[in-house]
Amino acid sequence: MSSDARDWVWEHSSSRGTARLVLLSIADRVGDGQCVSWASLSSLAKRTRASVSTVRAALDQLLDAGDLEQIDALTGPQRSTVYRLPLAAIAVAEAARNQDTDDADDAVEPVDEPESEVAPALxxxxxxxxxxxxxxxxxSPARGRKPAVAESGRSRRKPAPRGTGNRHKDVPETGIQNQSEPELNRRYSSSGAAVTPAGDWRVDPDTHTWTRQQGHLDRLGEEGLALADAKWRAHRAGHRPRSAGAWAADWRSWIAREHAPGRPNLRALPGGGGGGGTGPAGGMTRAEAHMAALHAALDEPTGTE
Structure with missing residues (x-):
């Protein structure tokens, strides 16, 4: 049936230029003798190779001329606009009536009826x-459903009323704290990133047990362990704060390298390592002095710990 609508445009429409191309594009989608079609501005612009504004002006021209009729009560695929070619619909309906008259078997002379100026009902x-x-x-707005998503794009989750605060007074704002968390070193802080300066870190029970199990307490003694701890804190005073676990690992490494009291090392030599002397210091042999200097060099902090 689209061929009948196109034939009518070619033979009877007075449209010209872009308006004629637009009308032919609409007629090309006619499905039956009702001459109803659908189209969108973008599709018409693409098919006619014209701008959207030009297509809009052509549609207005066709509507004013009566070659085209826009049916607002209907909608096409993808919510496109529905049009009807009313003059073409009248011509197609008249041709169908004439065909029925010619095919009639009775011999009654047909009576000429005036052509209708109104398109048949849809x-x-x-x-x-x-x-x-x-x-x-x-x-209606009163009965309409609420949109699933707010216009602002934000969640429609209902905010908590003001002044409610924390409903559980016994629970801290940051969450339930681990009962085994040491308050001194803050190793298991709920924030997960608690750091402390070296001077604020204290030897925890696990580290103290480690010194006994590894034999460092017996090797250094209580006094030697305290001196090694003081030395470690002096060397680490200028370091950036770290977590308790990092300080514990660094402290253990320091203690493992620390010499027992009475065993000289570079830090125990006069002048910070005996560098100013020409011979062995403290009654050590040259080999013992060299070994002490080597151990002290290994113990010396590099700033990258």
């Missing part, structure tokens, strides 16, 4: 096969 049920249907009437 059969909407027949248009559904072409994706054309009645436009849905929007519900």
């Amino acid at each position: 059969r909407i049920s027949a248009l559904r096969r072409y994706g054309i249907r009645l436009r849905e009437v929007p519900e």
Whole structure:
């Protein structure tokens, strides 16, 4: 049936230029003798190779001339606009009536009837096969459903009322704290990133047990262990704060390299290592002095611990 609508445009429409191309594009989608079609501005602009503003002006021209009729009660595929070629629909209906008269078997002379100037009533049920249907009437604001997503794009989750604060008074704002968390070193802080200066870190029970199990307490003694701890804190005073676990590992490494009291090392030599002397210091042999200097060099902090 689209061929009948196109033939009418070619033979009877007075449209010209872009308006004629637009009308032919609409007629090309006619599905049946009702001469109803659908189109969007973008699709018409693409098919006619014209701008959207030019297509809009052509549609206005066709509507004013009566070659085209816009049916607002219907909607096409993808919510496109539905049009009808009323003059073409009248011509197609008249041709169908003439065909029926010619095919009649009776010999009664047909009576000439004046051509109708009104297009036949639409059969909407027949248009559904072409994706054309009645436009849905929007519900009233009072009964309409609320949109699933707010216009601002934010979540519609209801905020907590002001002044409610923390409903559980016995629970800290940051969450339930681990009962085994040492308050001194803050090793298991709920924030997960607690750091302390070296001077604030204290030897925890696990580290103290480590010194006994590894034999460092017996090797250094209580006094030697205290001196080694003081030396470690003096060397680490200028370091950036670290977590308790990092300080514990660094402290253990320091203690493992620390010499027992009475065993000289570079830090125990006069002048910070005996560098100013020409011979062995403290009654050590040259080999013992060299070994002490080597151990002291290994113990010396590099700033990268």
